[in-house]
Amino acid sequence: MKLSTKGRYGLRALIDLARYSESEAVPICSIASRQGISERYLEQLMALLKKAGLVKSIRGASGGYVLARKAEEISVGDVLRALEGSLEPVKCAAFYSEEGCAASDSCVTKYVWQKINESINETVDKMMLDELVKESKALNPCGSFEGSVCGS
Amino acid sequence: MKLSTKGRYGLRALIDLARYSESEAVPICSIASRQGISERYLEQLMALLKKAGLVKSIRGASGGYVLARKAEEISVGDVLRALEGSLEPVKCAAFYSEEGCAASDSCVTKYVWQKINESINETVDKMMLDELVKESKALNPCGSFEGSVCGS
DNA sequence: AGAAATCCTAGTAAAATGCTGGGGATTATA
């Protein structure tokens, strides 16, 4: 039941992006340096977030990323699902069709997995990005290196 | 955020054990055959459940396993934590001591992980084994092979 | 004694994770 680095790094990156992309597009390198994440790896995470419609990219010099929606309309759940895939703890779809419900008790545990899934989703879907940005500002008011230079 | 086979098999196995161990100790081979799990692998799962104090073992011929507590006193959370370790999605203990809170925003995400952790634990801690046994009986009343022979 | 069990430890193939690297396409800016 562990979240991979995709989810961990990606959420941090998106909070960072939300915080610094108000005035202009933020390039990967500046998020990466602030957050201590490899640029190449972060690239791949941003691709996932883009595919999910959470960020928009602007190509070319002085390009970068911006949020595709307002921060108050992006939930932690949106972000984590974009990065990790479904958050359900066990996939038991196509269980009936393939094996005809082989183990009788599996249906019982299915109910358990559904409950866990629901509770996770409820929790992450009611936490919105703007709240986290606010907290981030409160915890670290200065904002490490506004408009940080990249190719250093 | 996936549960491993340890958690999936192990919970099924313990529901099975709870159901069939009322009159006598249940050997691994009979749980394994009913649930379609490798005996050798199940052995290891039972060792984890024993270490956690959820089951007791009886060695020697006509031995096997029984619950260490009543089924209504064992929660799904107890079982899953015994098998999977902590269910928290991210471990950020020893974060301050080692890296001195390297990334400023990590503290923000820490709050997120805590919330997820709480909701998972709340959910699994209020589902008790006896409820699942009841459901199992309702879904599969006959009980596949009462006192099933093993070395067949 | 013999069979039926649990116990303990080690090995191991396959999959997933967490990156790194090369090179191309696009676009602002000098």
Next chain:
DNA sequence: TATAATCCCCAGCATTTTACTAGGATTTCT
């Protein structure tokens, strides 16, 4: 128009984790 700063795409690869399998020792009932 050149150049540099970006995003974009895909491939490779080392490490870790998972999900077992295997061998053998120990205990205890019959």
